[in-house]
Amino acid sequence: MSKRRLGLIIYFTFLLLPLYWMFVMSLQTTESILGGFSLWPRDITLANYTKIFTDQSWYSGYINSIIYVSMNTVISLLAALPAAYAFSRYSFIGDKHMFFWLLTNRMAPPAVFLLPFFQLYSTFGLIDTHIAVAIAHCLFNVPLAVWILEGFMSGIPREIDETAYLDGYSFPRFFLTVFIPLIRAGIGVTAFFCFMFSWVELLLARTLTTTSAKPIAAIMTRTQSAAGLDWGLLAAAGILTIVPGALVVYFVRNYMTKGFALGRV
Amino acid sequence: MNKIQNNKAWLLVIPVFVIVAFSAIIPLMTVVNYSVQDIFGPGQRVFIGTEWFKEVLLDERLHDALWRQLLFSALVLLIEIPLGILIALALPTRGWSVSLFLIILALPLLIPWNVIGFIWIVFARPDIGLAGKTINDLLSIDYNFTSNAFDAWITVLIMDVWHWTPLVVLLCYAGLRAIPDAYYQAASIDGASKWAVFRYIQLPKMREVLTIAVLLRFMDSFLIYAEPFVLTGGGPGNSTTFLSQFLTKMAIGQFDLGPAAAFSLIYFLIVLLFSWLFYTAITHISQ
C-alpha cells in the first residue's frame, strides 16, 4: 500500500515539476531568470501577464484559438454522433473499410500535406478564417470522435432503441430525447478529446492562418525567433495556454470519472 | 452484438464522410501528383514515374532517420504503456482525490506541442533549468542536451514520457473502472493472486483501451515533430532528427517537393503497416 502511494507521489511530482518551473519563470523578469538560480520566484512580478492581457497581438491569439477549437468540437460531435450510431447499430456495405479509412487520416505526416492544404483552402477563400482551422482539425478529430462514441453506444442495449420505435418515436426524436441523454458521459469524454487535440495542434493551424485567426501557439513561435528570448513572457504565455484546457477538464471532470466508468474509453 | 444489415445507415455516415474527405482526398491526390513529377517552376513539370521513390528509398540519411524513428517509437511504447498501466492500477478508485488526479493527468495533454518543447527547454537547460541545474550541480553529472547527443536523446524521450503517459493512464483507468466489482470478489473467492487478477481479469478487460492507447501512441510518436523541433532543433548533429523533421527539411528547407512527396507516401504507408500489424496482433492474441 505504501509502495503504491510512494509511486504515485513520485510520478505526480514528475508531472508537476516542469509546470511548476514554468510558473516560477512566468512570475519573473527575464533579467532575474538569467541573473541567478532559485527554486522559488524572487522579485515576483505580474508584468508578463499584464503585457499579454493588454497587448492585442497577444490576447487575440487566445481568442482565436478558443474560437476555432470550440467550432471544431461542435462540428466534430455533430458529425460523429449519427455516424457512430450507424457503426454501432448497423452493418452496411463498406462499413469496415470506411471505419479504417477514417482512422488512417491520423496517420498522414503533416509536413508535405501542408502545401496542398494551403492551396485547397485558398481555392475556397478560407485562408485566415477560424472555420478553416476548425474544418482542417476535423481530419483527425472526427475519426477519433466516431471511434470513442461508437464504444459508448455499443454499451447501450439495442432493446432501448427498439422499445422507443415501438412507442412511436421517430428516429430524430428518439436520438435527441432518449439516446443522447443516455450517452451524456461519452459525449463529455469525446468533447474533451476533441478540444484537447485541436487546442494542441500547431502545424495546420499555423499554415492556414496569417493574422486575424492566428492561434496563440503560433504567436509564441514567432516571438521565439526574435533575437534574445523573452523567457518570462513566453513562460506566462505558456501558463495561459493551459488555463482554457484546465477549465474544460474542470467542467467535464464528473463526466470523465463517470464516462470512464461506463464506456470502454 | 449482431448488427442489422441496413444500407440506409450510410445516410448517417455521409456528414462525416464529406467533412473528412474534403480535407483528406484532394491533398492526398496532390501529394501523389507531386511524387511522380519533377517540378521546375509554375507550369513546368515532367512526369518521371517512380524515380523519386527510388531515390528516397536509397537515401542513407533517410535510413538513419528511419532507424532513429523506429527506436524512438519502440522505446516510447515500451516505457509509456507499462508505466501507464502501473499508474492506472495505483490510482485510487473513489473519493475526492480521483477528480484531482484526473485533472492533473490531463494538464500535459492540454498544452500546445510547441509549448511542451519550450517547457522542457527551460526545465532542462543547465543554466536556468530546474532539472538541468540539479543534475549538473547536485548529482555532478555533466549534462547538456544542446551539445551532447545522448543527453538530447534522453531528454526528448523523457519529455515524451512526461507528455503522453497521462493519456495511457487515463485510457487504462477508464478500462479498469469498467470492470464490475463481482470480478474482483469472484477472484478473491477463487484464491487468485494479485498477479492472476491482473493477468486474467484486468489485462483482458483493458484490451480495448490498450488497443486505442498503443495505436495512438504509435502513430503520434512516429509522427512526432513540434516537440523535438523546439527542444533540440533535431540536433546536436542529426541525433534527434526524426522522420517528420527530416521530411520538413526536405520539403521546406530544400524545396524538393517531388522526393518529399514520395517520402510522405512511403512514410504514410509505414505508419499504416505498423498500425495494421499492432491492430491484428492485439485482436489475434485475444481470440
Add this chain to the structure above:
Amino acid sequence: MARIDLQKIAHAYRPHPSKPADYALKPMDHVWEDGGAYALLGPSGCGKSTLLNVISGLLRPSEGRVLFDRRDVTDLPTKERNIAQVFQFPVIYDTMTVFENLAFPLRNRGFGREQVSARVNEVAEMLELTPVLHKRAQNLTADAKQTISLGRGLVRSDVTAILFDEPLTVIDPHLKWLLRRKLKQIHEQYKLTLVYVTHDQNEALTFADKVVVMNDGEVLQLGTPQELFERPAHTFIGHFIGSPGMNFLACELDGAHAVTSGERIALLPGLAERARQRGGRMEIGVRPEFLRLRNEAGDGTLAVKIASVRDLGNFKIVGVRLGEHLLNVKVAEDQDLPAEQAHLGFTAEMTRLYANGVLVG
C-alpha cells in the same frame, strides 16, 4: 461442509453509527445449519447482499463474530474461508476455456495436474458442461456462464458453503427452472450448505428448506415456506409473501372478539387476552386463501359488497368491501358469485392477530 454461526453481527457502511437507521444490517444472531438449503428473501436494499458478503468475508462486519463450525473466521479473508459464491451477473474469465475456468480455483491453491483434471471432469460431468469443456467460456450463453460460476464453487471439495446472490437474474425464464432443478439435485447429492439470496418469493419458496425473510436490515422470520405462509411473524411478511398478499384490518378488541367496521370477528381462545397484554395498534390478518365467500348468510358471516373479480385461470380473486376495508378473497374458478351482496366467513384457526405489526398468535 459446516454450520455457520453469526453472533451479534451488525454492519454500518459509515463509521460511528449512532441510530438504527445508520445500520445496513441491524444487530442479529443467526445460525445456518450444516447442509441446509436456505433462501434469503427480501426487497432490494434490505441488507441481504450485505449479509451475504459478511458470510463470504468480502465485507468485515462492524460488530459481532462469524463462526464456521465454531471456529472464529471474522478476521479471515475470503480466500481462507473456503466459501464459494455465484453472483448476479455471470463472472467468468474471458481468456480461458471452460476447463481452465473450472480449474482456476484449484490451480490457485496449488493442486497437482492430475487432481485438477479429475475433479474438473467430475464437476463438468455433473453440470453437463463436458461437451463445451474445451471451448472458450466467453462465447457461451448466459446460463452456461452461470453454470460455470457454480462449477468453480463445486470443484473445491472442501467448500464450506455456496452462496448465491440472485443468480438467475439474467437467465431466460424457461431456463430458470432447469438451473434451479440442477441446484436441488446437487444439494441432495452433496448435502452442501446453500444460501440463496433473492427478491423473488417463488424462487425462494421452491428452492429452500428454510426461508429467511429480511427487511430494512433485520431478519423478520426464519421458517419453512409453510410457516411463512400460515403464520407470518410480521405484517411485512404477510404483504410480501403470497399473491395477493395477506389482508390486514385495523381492529379493536372486545372480549374474545376483534371488532372492525362495527363487525365482530371471532378469534382463537386466549388470543385477545395476550394481545391486550402487549398493547399497541391491533390488526387482524387473514390470507385470501382462508376466507370463504357465500351467497347466503351463515353462522358468523359478515355482509360484504363485491367490488371486483379477477379471473386468474385456476381460481378467481374477488375484491370485497367490508366497511372501509377492501379484502381479497380467493375462490374456486367454478364458484358462482352473486352480483353484489355476499357473505364473508372467517376461520378462527387461520385468523391472525398483530400488535404493532408483530404477530401475537
